[in-house]
Amino acid sequence: MTLLKKPTGVLLKHCWRKSVTTWTPLATAFNSPPYKKINFTRNEAGLFCMPELKNHEGFYLLKDNVTNHTEELIQEAISPNRKRKMVQIFDELSDSLCKVADLSEFIRVAHPQSKYAQAAEDACISISGIVEHLNTHKTLFMALSNVAHNGDIVPTTDVDKHVSKLFLFDFEQSGIHLKEEEREKVVRLNDHILQLGQKFMHGAVVPTSFPRSQVPESIRNYFPSEGDQILVSGLYTNSNNGMAREAAYKLYLYPSERQEELLTDLLKCRHALGKICGFQTYAHRALNSSTVESPEMVKEFIDELTRELRPRADADFRIMEEMKRKESGNKNATLAAWDTPYFTSLMKRNALNANANEFLPYFSLGGCMQGLDNLMRSLYGISLQNTEMEPGESWHNDIYKLSVVHEKEGLLGYIYCDFFERNGKPNQDCHFTIQGGKRLSDGSYQLPIVVVMLNLSQPRWTGPTLLTPSRVDNLFHEMGHAMHSMLARTEYQHVTGTRCSTDFAEVPSVLMEYFASDPRVVRTFAKHFQTHKPMSEDMLQRLCASKNLFSASETQLQVFYSALDQIYHGDPSKQGATTTETLKNVQSDYYSLPYVENTAWQLRFSHLVGYGAKYYSYLISKTIASWIWQTYFEENPFNRESGEKYRQEVLAHGGGVPSRQLVANFLKRDLTPQNLAQSLITEIDINNDKIKHMLKVDA
Numbered sequence: 001m002t003l004l005k006k007p008t009g010v011l012l013k014h015c016w017r018k019s020v021t022t023w024t025p026l027a028t029a030f031n032s033p034p035y036k037k038i039n040f041t042r043n044e045a046g047l048f049c050m051p052e053l054k055n056h057e058g059f060y061l062l063k064d065n066v067t068n069h070t071e072e073l074i075q076e077a078i079s080p081n082r083k084r085k086m087v088q089i090f091d092e093l094s095d096s097l098c099k100v101a102d103l104s105e106f107i108r109v110a111h112p113q114s115k116y117a118q119a120a121e122d123a124c125i126s127i128s129g130i131v132e133h134l135n136t137h138k139t140l141f142m143a144l145s146n147v148a149h150n151g152d153i154v155p156t157t158d159v160d161k162h163v164s165k166l167f168l169f170d171f172e173q174s175g176i177h178l179k180e181e182e183r184e185k186v187v188r189l190n191d192h193i194l195q196l197g198q199k200f201m202h203g204a205v206v207p208t209s210f211p212r213s214q215v216p217e218s219i220r221n222y223f224p225s226e227g228d229q230i231l232v233s234g235l236y237t238n239s240n241n242g243m244a245r246e247a248a249y250k251l252y253l254y255p256s257e258r259q260e261e262l263l264t265d266l267l268k269c270r271h272a273l274g275k276i277c278g279f280q281t282y283a284h285r286a287l288n289s290s291t292v293e294s295p296e297m298v299k300e301f302i303d304e305l306t307r308e309l310r311p312r313a314d315a316d317f318r319i320m321e322e323m324k325r326k327e328s329g330n331k332n333a334t335l336a337a338w339d340t341p342y343f344t345s346l347m348k349r350n351a352l353n354a355n356a357n358e359f360l361p362y363f364s365l366g367g368c369m370q371g372l373d374n375l376m377r378s379l380y381g382i383s384l385q386n387t388e389m390e391p392g393e394s395w396h397n398d399i400y401k402l403s404v405v406h407e408k409e410g411l412l413g414y415i416y417c418d419f420f421e422r423n424g425k426p427n428q429d430c431h432f433t434i435q436g437g438k439r440l441s442d443g444s445y446q447l448p449i450v451v452v453m454l455n456l457s458q459p460r461w462t463g464p465t466l467l468t469p470s471r472v473d474n475l476f477h478e479m480g481h482a483m484h485s486m487l488a489r490t491e492y493q494h495v496t497g498t499r500c501s502t503d504f505a506e507v508p509s510v511l512m513e514y515f516a517s518d519p520r521v522v523r524t525f526a527k528h529f530q531t532h533k534p535m536s537e538d539m540l541q542r543l544c545a546s547k548n549l550f551s552a553s554e555t556q557l558q559v560f561y562s563a564l565d566q567i568y569h570g571d572p573s574k575q576g577a578t579t580t581e582t583l584k585n586v587q588s589d590y591y592s593l594p595y596v597e598n599t600a601w602q603l604r605f606s607h608l609v610g611y612g613a614k615y616y617s618y619l620i621s622k623t624i625a626s627w628i629w630q631t632y633f634e635e636n637p638f639n640r641e642s643g644e645k646y647r648q649e650v651l652a653h654g655g656g657v658p659s660r661q662l663v664a665n666f667l668k669r670d671l672t673p674q675n676l677a678q679s680l681i682t683e684i685d686i687n688n689d690k691i692k693h694m695l696k697v698d699a
């Protein structure tokens, strides 16, 4: 483990750190500003230690190399004298393209210097060109299709067959298997869908404006104005003024004709695409090789959940209504859609019995990293080691590099931590794969490399970065994705770690949130950054319980979103004349609170574009994570045997085994819609009991 050396500021830093004696070197590193290395020579190693990337022009070199390599691999795949398995050649093809595409995509969004961002963007465009060329390569397609349907000339395993089918399906997305006329239609539709989606996403966040004269005087002053227009740019969910929330809800969600047109067109094009490709609906196509397998099963799952949730969510809403009546002094006040986020967060604050800021000193970034390291050691026997970087290896000077090291197997991969906010960096927590793990032809293993991106404030000489409880959850969540990448040991990079079905991809990350919400785990690292005193037992219990408040009503909302997304992407004959009419019907079937006339919330719901029939993925991932937690970790969250089993039977396979099979084997139960729904309901009931107990004890 490398300790970061600080050439300056030692004295200042010492002031706040002198009473802290038990941080590990990892915690110390993350609790100090990253070491800014001054390089008197030139950039020597290149970005991510890639010698080509010693300067931005290297991206052009990478592009040329991949272009040549692609041609060689195509020739190998279609050669009658082929020696290797078809899937091996395809994976190498995909690997060489992904390496440049993923790296470039990351550098494009993250590099602070525009010449790098521009060169990376050019590389992205070149790769799309190569992919387009591949997508129309009939001979290559026929070679793969033949192997996927009739078997290879060399012996293959189940994993080989599964991955070949995944490649084939990806290939068919471009319509290459269709007659020329239809193929051209698919290309046009894909293009059109992309453009409609971008326009819809843009429109979804544009403020609504109304002439001042049309807005009642009593609510005008809630909103800023521009000339004689009132601008409404959001929902005011946190406002304690009920009138302002209501006004914002009705004005911001006022139906936009343009958005309605875009969404209607988008759904029509998607349906047409699904049909041409031989599927009953777009949803059937989107759910191909997913954990839940078919829209029919998704419907059964959400219907079952809805039945069970209704009385539980109603109980949550009654509590909220009571809160509203008390707060407004109006005995007859009724709860509406614009009230729920406000009262949910108010209830959470009340339950914490403290300002969220009071939790801050207990969650220094270094402390949280120590907590993660401790958990990884207990569960899997691996450690997170802060590693010094070579000059030029990083895109900014505040990045940390972690080596993930197993006690017996040695180095498993690298996680670069781009944790701090800076100008121009996307304000989003996410995980990027830079290089996928895969078995190489010489038998060695290509190590996975990922970046975890967060937007925390910089540590200062006066103290470390402190995290709010929800940021702690996010850190654990993103590190869950990173560990999925690190612990997978797949033959092929096409199915490395997080490259699994969308409705399984969030399982490892959501499971980490369960660990971050368990008092036994939080206790190991929630220590005051100055005094090193542990968080009091009372604070700890309240924090963990508060995370589960109103989980029935929150789940019901997710179920409603998922149902809407499924119905929009399903059979057109089951939809209303407008997307709003459909929304109205779905809301009355799946949500306890009524639809608000003259609003069109769906026209602001940009996830309809990104997820398209897969919005239920989060819900199903949460359900499976909950089930895994209850079965293996709830009794003892540090259980090595469970950790090892989870690693070997789930994480190690990435997307190499169909996720449905993976989960059913691991949990030793069938993944029926009923079993899935029941496990989530059980969790909600257990948590409600805990909360009731906690609130009563303190009353």
Ligand SMILES: [Zn+2]
Residues within 6 Å of the ligand: 477, 481, 506, 509
């Ligand atoms: Zn995630």
